[in-house]
Amino acid sequence: MASHGIRDRVAIVGMGCTRFGERWDKGLDDLIVEAAQDTFASAGVTKHDVDAFWIGTAQGGMSGITLARPLQVQSKPVTRVENYCATGSEALRAAAYAVASGAYDVAMAVGAEKVKDSGYQGLNAAAPPGDGTARTLTAAAMFSMVAPAYAAKYGVADDQLTDVLATISAKNHANGARNPRAQFRREVSKETICASPRVAGRLGVFDCAGVADGAAAAIVVRAEDALRYTDKPLYVKALSLAAGSGSGLIDPTYDYTHFPECEAAAADAYQQAGITDPRRQLAMAEVHDCFTPTELVLMEDLGFAERGSAWKEVLAGTFALDGELPVNPDGGLKSFGHPVGASGLRMMFECWLQLRGEATPERQLRTDRTLALTHNLGGYPGEMVSFVSVLGSELG
Amino acid sequence: MGVEAARLALRCRPSAEPGALWFATASPAYLDKTNATAIHRALRLAGDVPAFDFGGALRSGVGALLAALGGSGTELVVASDRRDGLPTGGDEAAGGDAAAALVVGEGTPSAPLLAEHLGGASATDEFVDRWRAPGDQRAKLWEERFGETRYLDLGADAWQRALKETGIEPGEVSAVAVTGMHGRAVKALTGRLGVTDDAAVDDLSGTVGQSGAAHPLLLLAAMLEAEAAGQASGSLPAGRVLALVHLADGADVVLLRTTDDLARWHPPRPVAEQVASGAEIDYGTFLAWRGMLTLEPPRRPGPERVSSTAAWRSEDWKFGFVGSRDRTSGAVHLPPARVSMQGDAVDDMDPIPMADAQGTVVTFTVDRMAYSPSPPVVFAVVDFEGGGRFPLELTDVDAERLAVGDRLEMTFRRLFTADGIHDYFWKGRPVRDVPTGGEG
Numbered sequence: 037m038a039s040h041g042i043r044d045r046v047a048i049v050g051m052g053c054t055r056f057g058e059r060w061d062k063g064l065d066d067l068i069v070e071a072a073q074d075t076f077a078s079a080g081v082t083k084h085d086v087d088a089f090w091i092g093t094a095q096g097g098m099s100g101i102t103l104a105r106p107l108q109v110q111s112k113p114v115t116r117v118e119n120y121c122a123t124g125s126e127a128l129r130a131a132a133y134a135v136a137s138g139a140y141d142v143a144m145a146v147g148a149e150k151v152k153d154s155g156y157q158g159l160n161a162a163a164p165p166g167d168g169t170a171r172t173l174t175a176a177a178m179f180s181m182v183a184p185a186y187a188a189k190y191g192v193a194d195d196q197l198t199d200v201l202a203t204i205s206a207k208n209h210a211n212g213a214r215n216p217r218a219q220f221r222r223e224v225s226k227e228t229i230c231a232s233p234r235v236a237g238r239l240g241v242f243d244c245a246g247v248a249d250g251a252a253a254a255i256v257v258r259a260e261d262a263l264r265y266t267d268k269p270l271y272v273k274a275l276s277l278a279a280g281s282g283s284g285l286i287d288p289t290y291d292y293t294h295f296p297e298c299e300a301a302a303a304d305a306y307q308q309a310g311i312t313d314p315r316r317q318l319a320m321a322e323v324h325d326c327f328t329p330t331e332l333v334l335m336e337d338l339g340f341a342e343r344g345s346a347w348k349e350v351l352a353g354t355f356a357l358d359g360e361l362p363v364n365p366d367g368g369l370k371s372f373g374h375p376v377g378a379s380g381l382r383m384m385f386e387c388w389l390q391l392r393g394e395a396t397p398e399r400q401l402r403t404d405r406t407l408a409l410t411h412n413l414g415g416y417p418g419e420m421v422s423f424v425s426v427l428g429s430e431l432g
Numbered sequence: 433m434g435v436e437a438a439r440l441a442l443r444c445r446p447s448a449e450p451g452a453l454w455f456a457t458a459s460p461a462y463l464d465k466t467n468a469t470a471i472h473r474a475l476r477l478a479g480d481v482p483a484f485d486f487g488g489a490l491r492s493g494v495g496a497l498l499a500a501l502g503g504s505g506t507e508l509v510v511a512s513d514r515r516d517g518l519p520t521g522g523d524e525a526a527g528g529d530a531a532a533a534l535v536v537g538e539g540t541p542s543a544p545l546l547a548e549h550l551g552g553a554s555a556t557d558e559f560v561d562r563w564r565a566p567g568d569q570r571a572k573l574w575e576e577r578f579g580e581t582r583y584l585d586l587g588a589d590a591w592q593r594a595l596k597e598t599g600i601e602p603g604e605v606s607a608v609a610v611t612g613m614h615g616r617a618v619k620a621l622t623g624r625l626g627v628t629d630d631a632a633v634d635d636l637s638g639t640v641g642q643s644g645a646a647h648p649l650l651l652l653a654a655m656l657e658a659e660a661a662g663q664a665s666g667s668l669p670a671g672r673v674l675a676l677v678h679l680a681d682g683a684d685v686v687l688l689r690t691t692d693d694l695a696r697w698h699p700p701r702p703v704a705e706q707v708a709s710g711a712e713i714d715y716g717t718f719l720a721w722r723g724m725l726t727l728e729p730p731r732r733p734g735p736e737r738v739s740s741t742a743a744w745r746s747e748d749w750k751f752g753f754v755g756s757r758d759r760t761s762g763a764v765h766l767p768p769a770r771v772s773m774q775g776d777a778v779d780d781m782d783p784i785p786m787a788d789a790q791g792t793v794v795t796f797t798v799d800r801m802a803y804s805p806s807p808p809v810v811f812a813v814v815d816f817e818g819g820g821r822f823p824l825e826l827t828d829v830d831a832e833r834l835a836v837g838d839r840l841e842m843t844f845r846r847l848f849t850a851d852g853i854h855d856y857f858w859k860g861r862p863v864r865d866v867p868t869g870g871e872g
Binding site for chain 1: 730731732733735738739741742743745749763764766767773794796797799800802803809813819820822823824836847856857
């Protein structure tokens with residue numbers, strides 16, 4: 037029983053990411069081709085150089101042919117993976133482990149989702165046939181139960197909580213405004229955020245991530261081969277995945293103020309990467325801000341703030357672009373929307389840009405830290421999967 | 433509603449083991465498929481207890497009761513009806529939704545008779561006074577003088593023969609409930625029964641409204657409850673004669689005599705109490721509920737039809753709200769599980785029925801985007817007395833007044849209908865029991 041990780045054994049040597057948004061003129065295949073071509077160019081390879089592929093898509097298609105057909109990859113190992121909102125990250129995890137195992141020299145992870153073809157609001161997962169007793173709440177409603185529970189446990193007054201959540205939303209929109217790939221590229225004032233129509237519980241429209249189409253991809257090779265492809269590779273320090281048992285939904289001890297799966301994934305990732313003080317060691321973090329209370333709680337689950345203090349840290353600007361630990365410098369799900377299969381790789385793409393100094397100047401971080409974290413959660417409070425990666429620009 | 437009424441009836445008589453379930457309605461949720469089976473499973477009656485529908489006609493409620501009274505053994509008779517009428521019409525104004533359930537049998541020491549069946553009489557005739565084509569929401573009526581005339585003749589005939597058969601004089605009848613969808617006939621017949629002026633009881637048409645096939649049973653339940661309360665307070669003696677007269681495609685008369693044991697019967701939720709605790713809903717909501725107004729649905733896919741096989745596999749859970757409890761840790765699992773969430777026990781759990789457990793709101797939310805026949809969805813995480821937690825939808829609730837810590841009880845509901853298949857499951861509802869002392 038151990039989680040050894042593959043620290044510094046695999047490197048990302050090329051990445052690509054489409055613009056996220058309402059890509060009416062692009063189908064899933066177009067998005068895949070766009071992200072893949074950018075990634076091939078980034079790594080200086082062609083599809084023929086890639087030994088194995090993983091495509092992460094939640095609902096874009098079944099089987100590896102979802103990727104093999106648009107890229108015209110013939111008779112190679114191509115696998116589709118799905119793990120809720122960690123789907124894109126799972127593609128990278130599979131590719132990285134395949135290379136680390138020695139099975140392949142070059143592997144590719146692609147994440148893609150065409151959400152805006154459904155014609156419906158929000159994300160809509162097709163459930164398998166069931167007995168009709170499963171809840172049918174929207175994700176917004178499930179996560180909306182976190183905010184009052186957190187406020188009650190830590191004595192946050194109602195107007196303070198409103199301010200905290202609006203601060204998170206405004207920060208991510210401000211970051212997204214500085215990112216040409218983001219879906220929403222305008223700053224949004226806290227007044228506008230607070231006045232937005234309610235969706236579920238106290239959550240308004242601006243507390244919720246948007247819905248968008250998009251794709252992102254990465255090419256991974258053995259660390260010792262990395263410099264043959266780029267002089268600025270990102271080394272994989274940690275990849276961690278924790279699936280909950282779903283017992284939080286029926287366990288009377290669960291209080292909706294934290295996500296045990298995220299705590300577990302973070303602890304494992306920090307152990308793999310040798311991180312002891314994430315707040316001071318990480319240059320940045322891309323976290324799964326599907327709803328504003330989610331990001332609030334994650335600051336504690338990921339060890340960026342003491343229990344019960346994240347709301348104060350949010351108000352103090354700790355996680356702003358110029359704060360002590362910038363969180364979602366690319367604008368997050370809030371600005372990008374959430375094409376499920378693509379989001380995990382989109383987060384890694386921001387690490388790729390930031391640690392290589394290639395982000396647009398108005399959001400490029402000035403830091404000597406060399407580690408970045410990405411985090412996904414998929415599911416609901418009480419029943420979720422969580423993924424954490426740590427990437428670094430230096431070996432060791 | 434039928435499940436709700438039956439649960440109340442059986443709560444009064446926990447030792448009763450019905451040998452059959454007879455369900456009557458003029459507004460069946462299914463045709464061809466039996467509706468009584470869903471009630472059967474929700475009540476968790478034994479598999480060897482048959483469940484039958486008395487379907488379609490307004491007379492089916494009293495018919496099921498008469499069949500049970502004429503049979504042997506213990507039977508559970510449930511009548512439930514939902515009365516529709518077009519907006520602004522008489523049926524809409526006069527109609528009501530209700531259900532009533534009666535346990536009919538010989539009586540046992542632990543479940544003694546509350547009232548003894550003395551006898552009765554029926555009169556039957558074929559004439560078209562009120563009719564409705566299958567699938568129509570609206571009944572049509574012949575001009576009402578014809579029906580009134582027929583019902584007066586039929587009612588008087590059945591009444592006289594019932595008295596003759598039982599040897600009871602009209603003056604001996606202490607309370608009589610006359611009912612039927614033909615209001616003029618009911619009123620006219622009541623005046624011609626020869627009973628004392630104070631014998632006619634409120635037919636609940638001004639409060640509940642006319643609940644069709646359910647109404648005669650509802651009135652009988654209300655009469656028994658009033659007698660029980662009267663006996664318990666000492667204002668009424670035992671041994672009073674009660675009469676039920678129902679006019680639908682004929683006339684049916686049932687005569688009963690109250691027993692001493694009625695004084696010790698404490699119905700958990702008397703009709704009068706329910707009538708008094710009713711809440712108003714606005715007309716638009718009412719019309720939407722009845723399918724008369726189509727509301728803008730969420731811009732999301734509607735619910736998929738329930739899998740028949742999956743529902744059958746989990747029928748104890750879905751219909752009976754039965755979870756499981758780990759024999760080692762005691763952890764309650766809702767829905768039931770094979771592998772425990774605490775410890776490593778596998779297939780080592782006992783079933784734990786939770787439908788009668790009350791719960792407490794841990795946290796809640798209002799979902800303005802999720803599908804519901806009655807949006808918005810009010811949803812709560814609920815911790816149950818005796819252990820167990822389940823997140824569930826609430827009903828009959830004012831979200832503005834809901835608070836963490838509020839008490840909830842479970843109620844059997846239709847969540848949605850897809851492809852004609854109804855999704856029955858349990859919802860939570862704020863507890864509305866008024867303490868009534870012990871329950872018999």
